[in-house]
Amino acid sequence: MSGDVVAELKGRIDKTLEDLRRELQKVRTGRASTAILDGIRVDYYGTPTPLSGVASVNSPEPRLITIKPWEKSVLKEIEKALREANLGINPMNDGEMIRLPFPPLTEERRKDIAKQVKTKGEDHKVAIRNVRRDANEALKVQLKDKKITEDDHKRITEVVQKQTDAGISQVDDIVKKKEKEVMEV
Incomplete structure (x- = not known):
């Protein structure tokens, strides 16, 4: 007992x-960590979907995260979700993928x-x-x-x-x- x-x-x-x-x-550190994006949901054909469900998320450099959607049509929705998340990082959309550059703290x-x-x-x-x-x-x-x-x-x-x-x-x-x-x- x-x-x-x-x-x-x-x-x-x-x-x-x-x-x-x-x-x-x-919690954001000086390095880019894809975990910072875990809670972000993207409106995917009317359904809130985790970011990892609509795009591949990578960190090719210590201060950069790249988000490449599987469908280009979702690019605008991903960018909108990132802006609404108020990460303190400005998403850069080049028409193919979104780059999140982390400025030094x-x-x-x-x-x-x-x-x-x-x-x-x-x-x-x-x-x-x-x-x-x-x-x-x-x-x-x-x-x-x-x-x-x-x-x-x-x-x-x-x-x-x-x-x-x-x-x-x-x-x-x-x-x-x-x-x-x-x-x-």
Whole structure:
């Protein structure tokens, strides 16, 4: 019974870490990353379609993303979707493909982005602490219902805390790595 609490805690912490990684992929660094385009939908014959479903997306150079649609008729819709996404990058349409040139980031902009990364990290630490609270409450209920002993409660609470500490440490590592990437010139 109490093993379920620890397993659920670990699963929820892993999901939180995965969500953080996914969110940080979308954060713009000095390099062009195609992950920044993951959430963009293009109106394809009236259906909102992921960009990767209507075009090939590549990053041939560190500061350039190219988008080559499979049908030229979709080029205008892709350009419109990119402009509406407010990426801070001006799409250049040459009639064949769209180029997204990434200008170098200023020092001030890098610091702003690093702050955003830190904030996302803090939000995910709070989420992990909330998972810990839920696990501890579930253990208290099990103790009250006499499904576990006092000793089991104490031992499992320590395991819950260790898992929480490990999750928060991983958040710190992920954030540090991303901050370093953002601050690289």
